Amino acid sequence: xxxxxxxxxxxxxxxxxxxxxxxxxxxxxxxxxxxxxxxxxxxxxxxxxxxxxxxxxxxxxxxxxxxxxxxxxxxxxxxxxxxxxxxxxxxx
Amino acid sequence: xxxxxxxxxxxxxxxxxxxxxxxxxxxxxxxxxxxxxxxxxxxxxxxxxxxxxxxxxxxxxxxxxxxxxxxxxxxxxxxxxxxxxxxxxxxxxxxxxxxxxxxxxxxxxxxxxxxxxxxxxxxxxxxxxxxxxxxxxxxxxxxxxxxxxxxxxxxxxxxxxxxxxxxxxxxxxxxxxxxxxxxxxxxxxxxxxxxxxxxxxxxxxxxxxxxxxxxxxxxxxxxxxxxxxxxxxxxxxxxxxxxxxxxxxxxxxxxxxxxxxxxxxxxxxxxxxxxxxxxxxxxxxxxxxxxxxxxxxxxxxxxxxxxxxxxxxxxxxxxxxxxxxxxxxxxxxxxxxxxxxxxxxxxxxxxxxxxxxxxxxxxxxxxxxxxxxxxxxxxxxxxxxxxxxxxxxxxxxxxxxxxxxxxxxxxxxxxxxxxxxxxxxxxxxxxx
Numbered sequence: 098x099x100x101x102x103x104x105x106x107x108x109x110x111x112x113x114x115x116x117x118x119x120x121x122x123x124x125x126x127x128x129x130x131x132x133x134x135x136x137x138x139x140x141x142x143x144x145x146x147x148x149x150x151x152x153x154x155x156x157x158x159x160x161x162x163x164x165x166x167x168x169x170x171x172x173x174x175x176x177x178x179x180x181x182x183x184x185x186x187x188x189x
Numbered sequence: 190x191x192x193x194x195x196x197x198x199x200x201x202x203x204x205x206x207x208x209x210x211x212x213x214x215x216x217x218x219x220x221x222x223x224x225x226x227x228x229x230x231x232x233x234x235x236x237x238x239x240x241x242x243x244x245x246x247x248x249x250x251x252x253x254x255x256x257x258x259x260x261x262x263x264x265x266x267x268x269x270x271x272x273x274x275x276x277x278x279x280x281x282x283x284x285x286x287x288x289x290x291x292x293x294x295x296x297x298x299x300x301x302x303x304x305x306x307x308x309x310x311x312x313x314x315x316x317x318x319x320x321x322x323x324x325x326x327x328x329x330x331x332x333x334x335x336x337x338x339x340x341x342x343x344x345x346x347x348x349x350x351x352x353x354x355x356x357x358x359x360x361x362x363x364x365x366x367x368x369x370x371x372x373x374x375x376x377x378x379x380x381x382x383x384x385x386x387x388x389x390x391x392x393x394x395x396x397x398x399x400x401x402x403x404x405x406x407x408x409x410x411x412x413x414x415x416x417x418x419x420x421x422x423x424x425x426x427x428x429x430x431x432x433x434x435x436x437x438x439x440x441x442x443x444x445x446x447x448x449x450x451x452x453x454x455x456x457x458x459x460x461x462x463x464x465x466x467x468x469x470x471x472x473x474x475x476x477x478x479x480x481x482x483x484x485x486x487x488x489x490x491x492x493x494x495x496x497x498x499x500x501x502x503x504x505x506x507x508x509x510x511x512x513x514x515x516x517x518x519x520x521x522x523x524x525x526x527x528x529x530x531x532x533x534x535x536x537x538x539x540x541x542x543x544x545x546x547x548x549x550x551x552x553x554x555x556x557x558x559x560x561x562x563x564x565x566x567x568x569x570x571x572x573x574x575x576x577x578x579x580x581x582x583x584x585x586x587x588x589x590x591x592x593x594x595x596x597x598x599x600x601x602x603x604x605x606x607x608x609x610x611x612x613x614x615x616x617x618x619x620x621x
């Protein structure tokens with residue numbers, strides 16, 4: 098099974114407005130960045146070159162992992178998407 | 190959108206819908222608020238639905254009406270190391286006779302149905318509604334506001350059934366402001382389509398029989414395990430990781446899932462399956478010590494929001510505990526309405542009902558299990574030890590045999606150390 102495809106099988110109604118927002122300064126100073134490997138939807142990417150954390154909310158499974166593993170509380174916003182938006186499971 | 194209710198339930202999962210159903214049946218005007226486009230849309234689990242004594246009471250034909258998949262007759266545990274596995278299975282005649290011990294289910298179907306039953310009993314279901322904040326009046330919870338909607342929903346009491354992160358309980362000051370990753374796990378799951386006949390044949394099942402298997406030693410050294418469950422015509426396969434361990438491992442959940450699905454013995458079980466859906470969710474695994482304050486002024490906490498999850502390593506209970514707590518919360522609200530007292534004192538009957546129920550009794554009994562499971566040897570050395578011993582026992586190649594107990598001690602000494610073995614055995618004995 099090709100793991101790259103696994104993310105394509107889940108349905109989403111994508112909101113323009115992200116439900117999670119990071120303070121890039123906090124991520125820059127983080128010595129752990131456990132979010133990058135722990136997020137089951139690989140929403141977090143750290144660029145060594147740009148010294149920058151990128152979060153893409155499109156594929157977020159709203160599982161809560163980043164909220165737990167971020168020990169620096171880098172979130173200026175962490176809430177669930179507005180009603181009707183976000184992940185939409187059909188049969189799991 | 191300002192409306193007044195007798196009670197507001199945040200979250201239409203098993204806890205919330207059970208609470209709403211209980212209150213609506215008692216004649217209360219209940220709002221059941223759900224952020225999905227339908228209840229269950231946001232929910233996943235990697236588990237089995239067990240008996241629901243409290244719901245069965247308010248709902249005698251529950252099992253005839255609920256949308257279920259297979260009933261579990263066969264349960265297995267597999268120790269895995271590299272390309273070797275050692276498995277034990279129990280298949281009991283009693284598991285194949287009603288009342289069945291457990292079912293596989295699909296959450297988007299089951300949760301939706303349960304919420305519909307609450308609606309049929311008179312509750313008002315409000316979907317696409319993400320609760321934004323609590324309405325506080327005179328120091329008491331008095332309602333909720335909805336993200337991006339004007340006005341407020343008011344009621345003398347709110348039931349927080351909004352899941353593991355419960356921002357509702359947080360805003361009421363009932364749960365800790367931050368979580369300890371050591372008390373949390375994340376489950377990920379792939380749903381694989383497979384023809385029903387193939388599942389029956391492959392796992393030795395007939396009629397609506399189902400198979401549930403847990404695996405240990407398959408998480409790349411991260412504390413955790415795996416599961417495989419049969420639905421009618423699909424398999425649920427996934428992994429669970431302790432977040433404290435995953436965070437520092439540098440490994441990713443999906444790569445570990447991929448490796449697990451490619452392991453030769455697992456590959457044989459899932460071959461022919463077609464990927465349908467991928468899902469993930471955090472699980473509160475801290476046990477008894479993690480449970481927040483269950484009652485505040487004008488508010489009760491139920492289900493995952495109250496960390497009601499019993500993970501002993503062998504059984505995983507959650508939905509049954511959620512549903513039970515929901516029913517008890519509903520009963521407490523009904524009693525509070527009769528007494529006209531929604532203060533912490535007036536609602537405290539919920540805490541007492543919970544203390545007397547199997548939910549808190551079991552969590553208290555197994556309160557040491559979470560600590561016991563924080564032991565890397567369970568996930569690495571022991572599966573290796575078990576598989577290695579069994580392989581040795583069954584290998585017949587003309588080499589002279591060793592005395593088995595001596596060999597066990599020798600291997601155990603090499604792999605885990607005798608002191609550790611004794612300590613772990615003692616810890617497991619005390620925890621379970």
